[in-house]
Amino acid sequence: MSAQPSCNIVSISAIEVLDSRGNPTVEACVVLNDGTSGRAIVPSGASTGNREAVELRDGDLGRYQGRGVLKAVANINDLIAPVLIGRPADEQRRLDHLMCELDGTDNKSRLGANAILAVSMALTRAAASHYRQPLYRYLGGSNAHLLPVPCLNVINGGQHASNNLDFQEFKIVPHHAPSFAEAIRMGEETFHALKTLLAERGLGTGIGDEGGFAPALKSNEQAVELILDAIEAAGYRPGEDISLALDPATSEMAEGDGYRFSRSDNVLRTADEMTDLWQSWLDRYPIILLEDPLGEDDWAGWETLTRRLAGRVELVGDDLLCTNPELLQRAIDQGVANSVLIKPNQIGTVTETLECVTLANRHGYGCYLSHRSGESEDTFIADLAVAIGCGHMKTGSGCRSERVAKFNQLLRIENELGYQARFAGRDAFRTRRA
Numbered sequence: 001m002s003a004q005p006s007c008n009i010v011s012i013s014a015i016e017v018l019d020s021r022g023n024p025t026v027e028a029c030v031v032l033n034d035g036t037s038g039r040a041i042v043p044s045g046a047s048t049g050n051r052e053a054v055e056l057r058d059g060d061l062g063r064y065q066g067r068g069v070l071k072a073v074a075n076i077n078d079l080i081a082p083v084l085i086g087r088p089a090d091e092q093r094r095l096d097h098l099m100c101e102l103d104g105t106d107n108k109s110r111l112g113a114n115a116i117l118a119v120s121m122a123l124t125r126a127a128a129s130h131y132r133q134p135l136y137r138y139l140g141g142s143n144a145h146l147l148p149v150p151c152l153n154v155i156n157g158g159q160h161a162s163n164n165l166d167f168q169e170f171k172i173v174p175h176h177a178p179s180f181a182e183a184i185r186m187g188e189e190t191f192h193a194l195k196t197l198l199a200e201r202g203l204g205t206g207i208g209d210e211g212g213f214a215p216a217l218k219s220n221e222q223a224v225e226l227i228l229d230a231i232e233a234a235g236y237r238p239g240e241d242i243s244l245a246l247d248p249a250t251s252e253m254a255e256g257d258g259y260r261f262s263r264s265d266n267v268l269r270t271a272d273e274m275t276d277l278w279q280s281w282l283d284r285y286p287i288i289l290l291e292d293p294l295g296e297d298d299w300a301g302w303e304t305l306t307r308r309l310a311g312r313v314e315l316v317g318d319d320l321l322c323t324n325p326e327l328l329q330r331a332i333d334q335g336v337a338n339s340v341l342i343k344p345n346q347i348g349t350v351t352e353t354l355e356c357v358t359l360a361n362r363h364g365y366g367c368y369l370s371h372r373s374g375e376s377e378d379t380f381i382a383d384l385a386v387a388i389g390c391g392h393m394k395t396g397s398g399c400r401s402e403r404v405a406k407f408n409q410l411l412r413i414e415n416e417l418g419y420q421a422r423f424a425g426r427d428a429f430r431t432r433r434a
């Protein structure tokens with residue numbers, strides 16, 4: 001029997017590249033002694049949670065209005081590379097741990113979560129390439145077979161558009177499909193039907209950061225009603241074939257103890273009034289997932305909301321939980337939410353992302369995988385979705401290449417898996433109490 005050739009790291013390098021908003025971000029490249037390599041680009045959020053790991057920006061260097069990432073790039077080239085070179089790339093947990101130790105802070109503010117994650121993801125890719133395995137199989141093993149339900153963000157508001165919608169994401173969820181490919185087709189047909197309908201009604205068809213339309217509308221409700229009309233116009237049944245998911249990103253609306261809808265009616269609502277509002281929306285509309293229905297500091301409000309609504313809808317903590325196992329443990333202990341949003345750059349390593357997924361699985365919480373509003377052509381999260389079998393993911397809408405890249409990667413994976421592939425469907429969504 002021949003010995004397995006080693007996969008020692010021979011070089012790690014980084015450069016500044018651009019994200020989908022035209023802002024700089026970090027790309028890392030890891031090369032191994034067998035000649036294989038891995039490359040990864042980190043994304044960037046706009047409506048970020050306060051407890052996210054720190055994205056290091058240059059701030060005062062006069063480039064890109066302070067948004068440059070040359071410090072993060074230098075941290076990879078000068079600080080991380082010397083520590084990791086010579087070590088085996090398939091020791092992901094050890095290497096991620098070493099980077100965290102080298103950083104030495106609770107929130108990765110010294111090296112930058114953007115620096116650490118770029119290397120962490122590039123290491124995974126390099127190791128997968130060394131073992132000649134697709135990324136989803138290297139990460140997920142032989143059980144990686146479940147294709148996620150795509151949640152397409154077809155109307156953008158909040159921090160992702162400069163219109164008058166308070167809520168950030170209005171998504172369609174094509175769950176009644178035999179395959180991922182068919183679900184994407186249903187989603188894109190509805191997206192195009194929505195474009196036609198907006199144009200017919202004299203509404204704008206320009207798009208927001210995540211590729212959804214960003215029209216000026218009378219109310220948040222009107223966005224939902226337009227989408228329901230579009231689903232029917234495309235020939236599908238709202239709630240049966242295609243349901244709705246919302247991310248109102250309410251941390252952005254928090255004011256004192258309440259939430260101000262400053263873009264529409266300007267009313268300040270209490271947490272209880274917000275919960276009443278969501279309950280009335282659940283009564284009226286086929287919504288199966290609500291993300292950040294209350295703000296990141298409103299744990300008391302979340303407890304009540306979870307008691308009232310977790311039996312009816314998936315309640316996802318994004319800003320509240322920040323892909324952070326410690327915050328997720330608190331949610332589990334307090335009976336808050338029944339699902340966690342998974343964004344690798346909120347926590348900063350592949351290892352800690354997988355730890356958060358494991359914790360969620362152990363306690364019956366859903367894992368809802370997510371892109372960021374500032375994305376790139378990197379498709380790591382598409383493979384990650386299949387690897388962890390999370391069953392549902394959001395990655396924007398189908399007219400921006402950085403979002404389409406993820407759909408296309410999932411189409412490739414489904415095709416490659418052939419008869420082994422299974423589409424998650426509606427069962428992927430939690431409707432149970434925490």
Ligand SMILES: C=C(OP(=O)(O)O)C(=O)O
Nearest residue numbers: 045046047048371372373
């Ligand atoms: C994807 C999101 O937006 P951002 O990347 O701006 O945080 C979100 O809030 O879920």
Ligand SMILES: [Mg+2]
Nearest residue numbers: 247249291318
């Ligand atoms: Mg969110």
